Amino acid sequence: METIERRSSCPINYSVEIFGDKWMLLILRDLMFNGKNSFLEFRASAEKISSAVLTEKLNILLNEGIVTKITSPKNASKFLYLLTDKGIELVPFMVEILNWGSRYNPNGGPKTLLEGIKKNKKKAVTEIQDKLRSQRQSLIEKQADTF
Known part of the structure; x- marks a missing residue:
């Protein structure tokens, strides 16, 4: 399990230690705005993360605790x-x-x-948040129906 060694208890430091590189923001972008949620979808982004x-x-x-991982309802070998x-x-x-x-x-x-x-x-922010919650709930329900 990957844990971050905190340099201080400062709230800005806490945020920077999580989001302080381009990859985190690009992954969040893909989750929030581009409808991506699988490893292969993230890898297919234009920035070509390894x-x-x-x-x-x-x-x-x-x-x-920013994301959760579930088994895909369509493919049990995919998360x-x-x-x-x-x-x-x-x-x-992010907006x-x-x-x-x-x-x-x-x-x-x-x-x-x-x-x-x-x-x-x-x-716009409320609509994005509502859509993300709805999509998450739908996928979790589909996963429960599959197993």
């Missing part, structure tokens, strides 16, 4: 990673990063999502 790094980062997210409520609480943070990045990199970003955020950020 299997070893992805395994390490997913284990940290699991150990921190799915789903955001927990703790992970879903990060949506406003701010997405919004900031799109402001200074106008060539990138999901146009429909960005339009919704610009129109009504609070509503």
